[in-house]
Amino acid sequence: MSTHAITVTLNGEERTGEVEARLLLVHFIRDHLRATGTHIGCDTTSCGACTIMLDGLPVKSCTLFAVQANGCAIKTVEGLATNGEVHPIQEGFMECHGLQCGFCTPGMMLAALGLLERNPNPTAEEIRWGISGNLCRCTGYQNIVKSVQYAAAKMAAGGK
Amino acid sequence: MIPGSFEYHTPSSISDAVALLQQYGEEAKILSGGHSLVPMMKLRIAEPEHIVDINGIAGLDYIKEEGGVLKIGALVRESDLEHSDLIASKFPIIADAAKLIADPLVRNRATVAGNLAHGDPANDHPAVMLALGAEVVLTGGSGERVVPISEFFVDLLETALKPDEILTEVRIPMPPANSGGAYFKIERRVGDFAIIAVAAQVTLDASGNCASAGIGLTNSGPTPIKVTAAEAYLAGKALDDATLSEAGNLAEAASDPTSDTRAPAEYKKAMVKQMTIRALRRAAERAKGGN
Numbered sequence A: 001m002s003t004h005a006i007t008v009t010l011n012g013e014e015r016t017g018e019v020e021a022r023l024l025l026v027h028f029i030r031d032h033l034r035a036t037g038t039h040i041g042c043d044t045t046s047c048g049a050c051t052i053m054l055d056g057l058p059v060k061s062c063t064l065f066a067v068q069a070n071g072c073a074i075k076t077v078e079g080l081a082t083n084g085e086v087h088p089i090q091e092g093f094m095e096c097h098g099l100q101c102g103f104c105t106p107g108m109m110l111a112a113l114g115l116l117e118r119n120p121n122p123t124a125e126e127i128r129w130g131i132s133g134n135l136c137r138c139t140g141y142q143n144i145v146k147s148v149q150y151a152a153a154k155m156a157a158g159g160k
Numbered sequence B: 001m002i003p004g005s006f007e008y009h010t011p012s013s014i015s016d017a018v019a020l021l022q023q024y025g026e027e028a029k030i031l032s033g034g035h036s037l038v039p040m041m042k043l044r045i046a047e048p049e050h051i052v053d054i055n056g057i058a059g060l061d062y063i064k065e066e067g068g069v070l071k072i073g074a075l076v077r078e079s080d081l082e083h084s085d086l087i088a089s090k091f092p093i094i095a096d097a098a099k100l101i102a103d104p105l106v107r108n109r110a111t112v113a114g115n116l117a118h119g120d121p122a123n124d125h126p127a128v129m130l131a132l133g134a135e136v137v138l139t140g141g142s143g144e145r146v147v148p149i150s151e152f153f154v155d156l157l158e159t160a161l162k163p164d165e166i167l168t169e170v171r172i173p174m175p176p177a178n179s180g181g182a183y184f185k186i187e188r189r190v191g192d193f194a195i196i197a198v199a200a201q202v203t204l205d206a207s208g209n210c211a212s213a214g215i216g217l218t219n220s221g222p223t224p225i226k227v228t229a230a231e232a233y234l235a236g237k238a239l240d241d242a243t244l245s246e247a248g249n250l251a252e253a254a255s256d257p258t259s260d261t262r263a264p265a266e267y268k269k270a271m272v273k274q275m276t277i278r279a280l281r282r283a284a285e286r287a288k289g290g291n
């Protein structure tokens, strides 16, 4: 069994850990780095509750080993707000009632951010495809689509 | 779910990776996108003792045209295909398939090479590559060999890859003028594996008849299927409804699906016929310059 010293940049801050090779990235983030905003839903790569940004791309952290993230930049829901100001995506979810229980929300927001970074002005259809790896048991998605549209408009207007 | 323990290796060159594979043989597995392998390890269906992570090998993420051949490196992700202008303009069949594989998050990791190397007939790229007449470059201890994709899939989850070999490149002949392709997939819901799917690529001659056709089937048997009977039948024919329908019959006859939780075998066979007709029709439209 091999253990590895790894370093990641979590939301701009350098963090290190000593991990077994088989440790999943989501467990490293939650249990070792104690950033528990990233959730575990299905544990089978289906639901997207564990979505994080790895070097700028949204991925499912339940399907990566922590060692694979060595040297990478990770953004989680905790890193969305800056200087106490919520990110336009967070504001969109608040304003448009994009969540109910909130379990899917951290992953949903990071998947949405990944979409908007590639396509700043998506159609409702493109938003639905963009979040198709993220399941929500509560909202019926309608308000999530509106939240992402809100964020897109705000970001286009220079809100970040 | 926690995978079994393993030793983790991060070679920085193909030769270092091959050396590790030679050293550990059947105990070792390549990790590329990890989106087939890691789920299998979490379920303990796979318990490799050595993981050879090739993600740190530089220069394997190219999509380029060279000498009339499209070359796709081992670390090209599905999302790279989705956002490539070269793929969009010359290979709509690949663009169709890439968009329907899993979801955008999985596609940011999953590789084309891994999709083929896994040898799963439910994966979408095998049928596409069969339709396109692709070749794969396998690099191992005794050097490089180039294998036609039609000889690559041996059995369920079994390919022509030897334990010390890495699939380093996919090569696809650039389609001649008046070519088009399409991929039609039936799935229960977005992001799922196919119930069945059909890939079709056609090239038309000056009179608008079919000069050549390639047809591949997804999830229609223990391995991905190349429908050679329909390909031969279509050569030289006008692609009218009767001809497309007969090609559909030949594809249905070549398919050998089993009933499972997705659908009964009879339904799958009937859909192989219908999707073959539709994929060929769309391919022909695109060959004439449509979308």
Ligand SMILES: Cc1cc2nc3c(=O)[nH]c(=O)nc-3n(C[C@H](O)[C@H](O)[C@H](O)COP(=O)(O)OP(=O)(O)OC[C@H]3O[C@@H](n4cnc5c(N)ncnc54)[C@H](O)[C@@H]3O)c2cc1C
Binding pocket: A044, A045, A046, B029, B030, B031, B032, B033, B034, B035, B036, B037, B038, B039, B074, B100, B101, B102, B103, B106, B109, B110, B111, B112, B113, B114, B115, B116, B117, B118, B122, B123, B124, B125, B161, B165, B166, B167, B168, B191, B192, B193, B194
């Ligand atoms: C939720 C979910 C839904 C999915 N839906 C679909 C779908 O609809 N359609 C579809 O086609 N796929 C689907 N997939 C599978 C996904 O596309 C896989 O990632 C892909 O099949 C394997 O590619 P990978 O790069 O992740 O390979 P890995 O998981 O890293 O490897 C798979 C196997 O191939 C071997 N291997 C990998 N790369 C190489 C190489 N270069 N040379 C030699 N051997 C290699 C590995 O050792 C392993 O045995 C889905 C996956 C998930 C998790």
Ligand code: FES
Binding pocket: A039, A040, A041, A042, A043, A044, A045, A046, A047, A048, A049, A050, A051, A060, A061, A062, A063
């Ligand atoms: S917990 Fe990772 S996709 Fe559901």
Ligand code: FES
Binding pocket: A098, A099, A100, A101, A102, A103, A104, A105, A135, A136, A137, A138, A139
């Ligand atoms: S808000 Fe409850 S799962 Fe999405």
